[in-house]
Structure formats: C-alpha cells, structure tokens
Amino acid sequence: MTSLIEPAQTEGAAPLAEALDEVRRSAQSLLADLAHRPRALRIRAGDVVVEMEWTEQQQAPAATPAPAPAPEAPDTPPAPPPGVGISSPIVGTFYRAAEPGGTPFVSEGDQVRRGQQVGIVEAMKLMIPVEADADGRILAVHTADGAPVEFGERLMTIDPQAG
Amino acid sequence: MTSLIEPAQTEGAAPLAEALDEVRRSAQSLLADLAHRPRALRIRAGDVVVEMEWTEQQQAPAATPAPAPAPEAPDTPPAPPPGVGISSPIVGTFYRAAEPGGTPFVSEGDQVRRGQQVGIVEAMKLMIPVEADADGRILAVHTADGAPVEFGERLMTIDPQAG
C-alpha cells in the first residue's frame, strides 16, 4: 500500500500496483464474507481482471471459513448446557431469595413462566430482578446464592420444551 | 514495491518485468490468504496475464489451511513458460556473446546440449559462463544483451522434449 504514502502524487502515478491491490482485496473481502464459496470468481476493473474457480468438493468445507470465532452464543461461557439461558442483567451479587435465609424464588425442576422473577442481582444497593426469558422448567441453577456475577453470565438454564 | 511510486526512477528498467512482478505478488498474496486453493487462477493486468491451474492431486494437500506460500518453484519468477529455465548464477550483467558485437552463443530455436555455454554473466570483472541445464531446444531468451540480472533470474527457457 505504499502508493498511498504520497497522496499528492497519486493522480498521475503508476496505478497498476494499486489497481491490482484493490482488485485482490476486493476478491478477498468478497470471499471472506461469503458463507458458500462460488465455483468461480472473476473480477475485472479496467485493465485488471481476477478470475478464480473452485472444484465441487471444496465448496462444501469452504462453508466454514478458516479462523471462525466461537460458533454460537459468544456472550456465554463455553459449552453451555442445552436449553435457554437466563443471564445476569448486570454485574453484581446474585441472590436466589428475596431476603437472607428466605425461600429461593425457584429451584431446579420448578416450572416457570416467561417474566417470572427467578432471582435478584444487587449492584451498588440497586436490587435488579432476574426474570425468566421463556416458559419452561428450570434445568439447572449455575450460580450460588451470594456469588459475584458478571454482566451476561448465565445464571440458570430453562428447558422450554418442558413448559 | 515503492519503486512504482517514483516514476522518475523506472526509466531504464523494463516496465514489463515490473508489471509481472506485481501480478505475481498479487497472485501470491491472494493464494497465501486462501484456505482452499482454487482449481484455476487467472490474473491479468494490462498486457500481463497470469493463469494457474492445479491438478486434482494438488488440490488435496492444498486443503490444509496453513498460510501456503507460492505454490511451486518459489525461487523462480512466477508463471514461467513451460520448459526448463536457465537461471543466472550470479547478480551481474548478462551477455549473449563472448565479445561486444560477436555472434550470440545461442539463439531461439537452437539445439543445445546439457553443459553447453549459452551466455555470460559478468560480475565485478568475473566472467561467469551460463550453461544449459539440459539437452533441448532454446524456446526463448528472456534477457537482452547487456541487461542487469539478479541471482536466480530466468535468462532462457529450454524445451527438453525437443532435444
């Protein structure tokens, strides 16, 4: 990209390297953003043309682009149990009951309705209710009473089928 | 290559070699970043065209996503014509004849034997003979008499079948 170094001179200067660069980059970005790679690719810009073809076999695996980040749910810790997660709405302290020693809002196996309160996160004296995101059965409670939690941390998992 | 942004300095040099260089580098860059090597690649820039094809067997190992450098013969210029290249043994000045104005050692179409002298490269008063690497027919002479050459630069191409 040295051609960009002397902006004053770009007008008349040798545009070949730049054009090639541009076409190549255009091809790369195009390919990087395609979920399914085409059989052939041809890019032409003025005098510059780039053409590419792939065989049938290679198209399938090509669907997974090389350095793929975490496949799903990038905001939750790795390998969450199946089901629907209930995440902490804020960084703070998680409580299962309305008061110390009280009965937990919910326990594993309980049926819950969407919007039902299942816990509390306290942040700087603010008591923020945690609510179920869906109807279903509480599959697991991942966080102990009184434990620190981060924003987005999975607190519980619901099996929505069981609702 | 920054040399392209300073048009004043390209004067004497062969612009075609430079263009080839750019196209080759563009192709290498493109290939290096591909997880899967295509069956065919063609790059054209003005007068310069690069086309590449891979056989079925070569495609399989290409599926290893590691940053693959130039596909073959990384030490020779890109997309050389088919045949066997004769490369410069040293950086210096290439001469086709034993003395100025003399008859060239060989011309296109000539039959040569392996080991036969086909040119001279002069480096700091050292006269280093260039010899054919194989029996065959001279398909092309790529370098003009008196031109500067780098180490490994292809000077001529031989068709060994024609030997």
Place this chain on the structure above:
Amino acid sequence: MFETVLIANRGEIALRVARTCRELGLRVAAVYSTEDRDSTVVRFADQAVCIGPGPARHSYLYLPAIMEAARQTGADAIHPGYGFLSEQADFAEACEAEGLTFVGPPPAVIDRLGDKSTARAAMADAGLPLLPGTIEPVGDAEAVAKVAADIGYPVIVKAVAGGGGRGMQVVSEPDDLARQYREIRSTAQSLFGDDRVYVERYLPAARHVEVQVLCDSHGNGVHLGQRDCSVQRRRQKIIEESPAPGLPRGLVEQMGHAAVRGLLAAGYVGAGTVEFLVDDQHRFYFMEVNCRIQVEHPVTELTHGVDLVREQLRIAAGEQLDVSQAELTARGWAIECRINAEDPARGFIPTPGLLTGLTLPAGPFVRVDTAAVAGGRISAAYDPLLAKICVWAPDRPQAIARMRRALAELSVEGPGVSTNRDFLLTALDHPLFVAGTHDTSLVDRLTDPHPREES
C-alpha cells in the same frame, strides 16, 4: 501504594495504564463491555469483568456496574483513563464513598473546573489572563448581544458544561447572534443537561497550546512544558507536539508558571492540563482545564522522560512529587499523530470494522500506543481512535521526517476500514506546519474545496 487498580476504560488508554500498573507491581483489573470481550487489555489484565453491553451508557458510563466490578476484583484504586467517567465528579465521589482511591483530582475540584464558568472565575482569581467575555453565564439574548457588541465580533458562544469540541458556536455577524444563541442553548441542554452558556472573543487564527501539570497532595506542583495541539479537525486534535514551536522562552515559562499557580489555587491534585489560546502577538488566554490524563500525554513523556501515569498513581497514593521544576528539563521534540479509522474524503466519518491486516511502525524513537490487533475489530460503538503514533527526535525537522517514515510503515487493512493516515501526511507536509507557524485553521485549509489566496 495500592494492590489492585481497576481500569475503568477501554482501548489504548486502558492498555497504557495497565502497562504502568504492571511495572509498579500492581494487580490489574480490567472491565469490558460485550463488544470488547476479546480486547487486548482483557488478555493483559490479571482479572477482567464484563460490565455490560456495547453501548457505553450501559457499561463504561454506567456507574453501578463499574463500582461492582471494583468490589468484585478487590480493587483499592480506580483509574478512569480519559473520556467516559474520567471527569465526572459523581464518580469520584462514589469512589470516595466506597473507600476506593479515585486516580484524579478531588470531586469538588472536578466540579469547579468542569464547569467552564466557575473554572474561568477561579483562574481569573489566580491571575490567569482570560479572553474578553463573560465569566458568569449569560441569561438572555439581549444580554448576549450587548456583551458581543462590547468585545467585538467574531465571538464564540460556549456551553458551560461543554468539552471535547462539542457545545460551542462561532458567531461572526450580529444578525445571527440571537438564533445561534438559542441553538447552542438547546444543543447544550440535550447534550449536557445544562443550557448555560457564556460568550468570549473568538480568535480565528489562534494556536492551541496546553501545559501539562502535576500536583501532589502536599501542595507541590510542577509543569512539564507545553503541547501544541493546533492541528484539529472539527475541534478534535489529530496532531500534537511538544514543545510548542516558535514560542519565545519567556512566554513558555510564563505560561508554565501560570498553569501551576492556577491549579494549585484550585486545590488540584494529580495530572491535569491547562489549555490556552495563543494569538499571533504571542498573548495567551486561559481556555479550560482538563482534569484527567490526556490522549496526547505521550509527547510530554517523550520529551521529559516522565511516565505520567506512574506519577498519577504515586500522587493518588499520597506520595510526594519526586522531581522539582528545576530537574524537569525537556529534551528534543516529540510529535503524536492520531490514527483514526475514518474517511477524510467523506467528512471524516468513522469506518469501523474487522482489521484483516495491521502493520504498525517501529524502530528508533517511535512509540505506538494501540489496542488494535490484526484479526480484531474497530468497534462502531466507540470513538474510532485506532492508534497513536509518536516519535521523538533531537529537533522538529527530524521529528517530522521520522513521523513521515513511521506513518509510511503503517498498514491497515480490512473491509470498509480506511484511516486518516494520508490526511495526516498531507498536514505534515503543509508549508505552514513545516514552518511551525500553523494555527487551528490548518485543517480547514486542507479540506476547504476553495483554498484561500492568502498563504
């Protein structure tokens, strides 16, 4: 000294603060939004806490989340960096209430100096020269017209709560005044929740020169020379240098002493910056105080050989300044260029996105502060600062040549991502910049499609 410092910020400044903490043997606690999950400072830190989603008001600006993160990580001090909560007196107060050390001036000082009206009053009391204008906010359009007529046009109407180039408006014609006065009040109300404005003379061709000051909690204060930040696009600095070119030595010392005197009088503790305008007659006028470490602090570090973040932490821990004014000598010349992911050709609009390739300059006397990495992204949720490239050299011409070399080494690749690199090179090349006689109008000259005839 502290044991654990929570860094309530992101990007290059979070990493920069973390580096000094590490060197001081302090444990580093980082916070991050979901947008910054894979950021460099998260990897660097000893501990990192997710404090909320991407939008800053729900994470980096959300006080309860930051305070909780401090509690969870056992931090005993919080470094706010710049921007975000760094100049919020509420935040400094909350830290105090929780028994945490806020690395910055006391809340009352932030309050007083963050309000431009009380800041101007305080500095006037300390004997600093002010531009002709009002100290108290101006209450109605009639009063504004009278003041403007007194001081002469053009005038600038500024929000008392403004900053960072927002909440100000230049008025050149008396006829425009009433409308623009109303507009700026309404803008100020929506931006800052405070519609008070004041008026002062506008200097169209002034230089922006600021003085770096350090004050400890024992009443000692020193300055570390000037920075010239006159190369600004839309009042945002893009090139900063130290020292300021072409200022007479006497003026330099006068401004330095004035800045220290002003901050000590205001009860300042920590690292702070006093911003001045310098006109073409080399008269200087107090503009505002920045109660934080600034983006451009590296140029001062390079000329003075002082780690300003280290001094901030030491001062916050109650230690005394260990250098005297006499020992603080500047050497050579330093320049910073801010590389933004933006497109100068399209009105400097941000161009965030994935960085598929990133090559940073390096080598002799080049310093790069960045949190960007190849494979990472420039987030659209925050400001588009991609890297700060700083150089040092024995003199200004060598520093400019070195910066040109360094900028040429930079390569940023990514779909849709462009940078202001070439624009910076053009600015560095401008005869006025080369001569060191440029002022804040330089960028306008470069972007104006109808260049003026004057040199």
Place this chain on the structure above:
Amino acid sequence: MFETVLIANRGEIALRVARTCRELGLRVAAVYSTEDRDSTVVRFADQAVCIGPGPARHSYLYLPAIMEAARQTGADAIHPGYGFLSEQADFAEACEAEGLTFVGPPPAVIDRLGDKSTARAAMADAGLPLLPGTIEPVGDAEAVAKVAADIGYPVIVKAVAGGGGRGMQVVSEPDDLARQYREIRSTAQSLFGDDRVYVERYLPAARHVEVQVLCDSHGNGVHLGQRDCSVQRRRQKIIEESPAPGLPRGLVEQMGHAAVRGLLAAGYVGAGTVEFLVDDQHRFYFMEVNCRIQVEHPVTELTHGVDLVREQLRIAAGEQLDVSQAELTARGWAIECRINAEDPARGFIPTPGLLTGLTLPAGPFVRVDTAAVAGGRISAAYDPLLAKICVWAPDRPQAIARMRRALAELSVEGPGVSTNRDFLLTALDHPLFVAGTHDTSLVDRLTDPHPREES
C-alpha cells in the same frame, strides 16, 4: 549527502539502517538471498536485488555479488550493518576502488584494529591499559609457557583474528597449556585462516564494559558513555545496558577519554566501540575495538537521544560532528534484551522455523527492533536473533521493571520455535543482576547444574 544507500545486510539491522536512510531522504537499496526473498527490508526498500542463495558465503559474504548490486542500483554508499562484511578491510577497499563510500572506517584502520595484535599495540601506544600478556603473537609452546608463568594462571589464549566469542580458550592449569595452545591455533587456522595467537591474563569475574565512540573525518571524536554487556552466554551478549551500573563517575570519564584518544590515534572515522574488561577493583583493561555499528547500539541511542546510524551516514558523507562532548549528556537508564530463537534448556541450540504468531511489546519507553513478522520464518541459514527489546526509564530499577513487563508481553508461536525469553527473565531476576554487581560469570551460574556456594 548520498542519494542511494545500499544496505549490505539482512534482518533487523538492515531494516534499522533503512529506516534512518528513509528519514534522511535517501533512496534505500536492499540486497537479499533467496532465503530472504519475502523479508521486511525487501518490502521496505525502494529497490531490492537478489544476490545469491541462502548460505551467506554465496550471498551476504560474497563480495562480487554485493558490488554488482551496488552498481545495478546506482548506490553511492554502502552500509554494511554488523557481521557479514562489516569488518572486512577488503570490502571497504573494493568500495573505494569502485568510487563508493563505505560507511565505516578506512580499510587500513579496519586492518590494523581487526588484528588483535596490532590493535593491542596501537592502543598501548595511545596509553590505554592492557591486561598483562603479549602484544606480539606467541610463536611456540615453549614461549607461551614462559609468558603464562610470568603473568600467572588462569590465562586466556586468543586468536589474533578472532572475534564474536570465537577463537579463544581459557587455560587454568600449566599442564593443559601445550595441548590447548595447539588446539586454539588449529581452530584459528580453520576458522580465520590465521593461526597466530597471543596470551593474556584471564579475569574470571570481570565485567564487560564498552564505550561508544563517534569520530568524524575532521579529527573530532566524542564518546557516548558506556554499555555494560556482562550478561553473556558462550561469550555472546544477551543483555546490555547503558550506563554501566556502579562505576564511579571518575572511571566513566577516564574510560571515555581513553576510548576517544585510542580511536583518534588510530585514525578512526565513523562509529566504533572500544571494549574493556573492568575488574572488581574497578581497573579497566583494553580488550578490542569493534569497527562497526553494534547490535546493542540502541541502548546508547535511548540514553543519549542520538541516532547513531544517522551519525554514521553523516560522517561517511564528510560532515562534521554536530555535537560536542559537553552537549552529549546521558539521561536515565536503558536495557536491551536479545530475543533469540533458541532453546536454553538444550544448550541454547537455535530453533528456527515458521512464526505462526508473533506479538511484540509496545507502549511507553519500549523500543523493538526486529524484522520478524507473523507468517514469516526465522531462517536456519543465519543467526537466530529474533528481536531486540529495549526499554528506557529514569533509573535502573524502573528499567528492569519495564523490561520485565515488556518481555511478558512478547509472544512467539511456531512449530519447533522456542525463545530465550524466560531465560532472560530469570537473569533479570538474579540478585546479582538486580544489585548491578554481576559479571560475565552470571549465565554460568544460571546454567550450571551444580550452583556454587559462594554468593
């Protein structure tokens, strides 16, 4: 000044020289072997010429190829870097013969100072202290035994043509002398084609302290303080710092003046280094002269604010030194760590290979000189220097803390590639290093499976 400089080297030093050339507005011509086709300096240069295959003797050490490359690129000066042809008088002569400026001392000076015997004689004449031993080469085993008996054991037998830690042997017992004398002569013959050796007293616990000197072609000379290079593995430096810790101020000045006096007396022109041994009584002894820029030159640049390569080029162009000894003041402390691709656990064997990942340290007061990039390779054909990490700080403890932080930021990944990073961290942590009282035996203490009882 020149128009085009050919850089007859590779790796980090080629890039480092290229950067300064670019800053001076000089056209950069690079040379490369087929092994280095994709190297950083090839991309950086304005023009690059392939001069031969990987093995250095057919490329970087092959004089006709370098000279042809200079001719083809229209170079008017050649910078040799360090190693390779940098201290070959033949090369400097060939440049002269072709009308090219060799960036280094005149051939006759290289000849005289490259031969340890004539160098010792020259420095003795200039009044520099030498270790007890012979100035003339010793011709036979009997003479050696007599000399050794006179000066006392242990002695060191050194090849006159030796250097870089090769061609020397310590002899502790008189009984071993005859055999080891024969061995070192035979080694010297095969390594350097010159079997002359001399003998001097061996100091087992000395410090290696060198003085950086600049001499112009007008008879002016200055020194730029010391570097302590006592941390060595197999006589190869791995940690260097400036200034040398714990030396009395008087000694520092004495050594500086001695070095300048010695080089001016020898007709030196350019940047050169005079190496001394300093014993535990703070007596110093001339060891050798290095007629080139050195690997560890950045620590001097950081403390003195001088670009040594720029000075080399200016001096070679016939310009006068533009700084006086009085103006050359050191500030603070600088340390360099050499990151080698090698395995300390297996006797420091090189571990070249592909770098799949590379994260370099950055930020305040950190400088990294490297030509390595992620996706590139460390070639088995050359020395395994991967990067030089340098830090600056106001004092030595802060510099050590900063270096620890910087080394911790380094990450090198690649199949089979390991580095000496952790070994360097261990060395930095050693109580003797921390106290600044270490000597050249430090690495032996760290690698000796049977640590000695003595502190």
